[in-house]
Amino acid sequence: MESANTPPLAREIADLVSRLAALGEQHGLDVGDALRAVQALEQQGSVTRVASWFVDAPPVLGVDAGKGGWVGALVAQGRCRVLVSPTLAGLVEMAREAAEVAVVAVDIPIGLPDSGRRQADVLARGALPGKASSVFTTLTRAAYQAGTYAEAREANLAATSGGLGAGAQSYGLRERVLDVDGYLRAARRAPAGRRVPVIEVHPELCFARMTGAPLLAGKRTPEGEQARCAALSSVGFPLPRVAAGPGYAADDLLDACAAAWSAARHALGLSESLPPEPEVFSDGIPAAIRV
The missing domain is CATH 1.10.287 (Helix Hairpins)
Incomplete structure (x- = not known):
């Protein structure tokens, strides 16, 4: 229709x-x-x-986590520039010095639950048959604020009515999750002219939407890298040179590019939300994955 x-x-x-x-x-x-x-x-x-x-849309920034912090794909005037920074705030500021960024899309949970599971994670898994395991369960705020993994497990069990544990991979994102959370909280106190909309994305969802089905090849394999480059090329994305860089791997860069694609869709009013109406927990930050 x-x-x-x-x-x-x-x-x-x-x-x-x-x-x-x-x-x-x-x-x-x-x-x-x-x-x-x-x-x-x-x-x-x-x-x-x-x-x-990518020529007509306003500049956007796609962001993914790397070993050294964050890697960003800044798309402006039909070109993609790769940026790196140890913090999200530093990456966004670097991008804004180069262009008037309209949307930042980041592959990290935004909006931390007080208890239970986020609908965004449940729906994202359902939309990725064969790749559902790529969507990690977002832990509760209490778990991410815990200083050790053992404490996080106890905190998550105590905060969830069903007694949910804390996956090691989910807790492994703790530093990145708290960095994004801190940036969003600080942004609320910034003057209106300094605020940039930040949305959550999941690269595997982005690639699935580009191609019509999840990409089953592992993203760190030659086949997976080729499939992701082809997916981005098929939608006209201005791919930079795909290779590892300071603090990030080639697959991190491709994920950042996929995030930038969703950021462009969001800037043009074309993105979809999982769930359609974002959840809002006690932190007041809307929780939804955009694609």
Whole structure:
């Protein structure tokens, strides 16, 4: 079904497909070759239209965690620049010195629950058959504030009615989670002109949306890297040179690029939210994954 956001070219091609099919049925003609040609034109046009997002859309920043802190993919005027910083605040400031960033998309939980599971995590797993394990369970705020993993497990068990433990991988993100949480809390106190919208994304969801299905090849394998580069290229993303850099691996950079793709969609009002209505816990920060 078309929407008000459907580009004129897409509407024209969809109308042409409908009219060709109707003529074929009415006169008993085989219009299969013509339909396939028009649909191929539509696919080519789709890449062109998506590529134009990164020229016409405002600058955006996609962010992923690396061993040395954060790696960012700054997309502005159809080009992608790679940035690195030990803190999210430093990365955003670096990006804003280069461009008027409209949206920051980060692959880290935003909005920490007081108890139980976040709907964002549950829905993201459901949308990634075969890759559900890539979505880590977000721990409670009490667990992330615990100084050791053992204390985090106890805190999460005490804070959840079902007695949920704390996964080591989820707790391993503690430093990054608290960095983002601190940045968002500080941003509330900043002047309105200094605030930049920050959204949560999950790269595997981004890639699944680009290709129509989850990418099952591991992101650290040659096959996985190739598939992710192809997915980004298919939507017209201006890929930088994909390689490891100071404090980040090649897959971290590709995840940051996927995050930037969702940031561009969000800036243009095209992103979707999981859940549709973000949850809000006691921290007052809306919790939802955008894609």
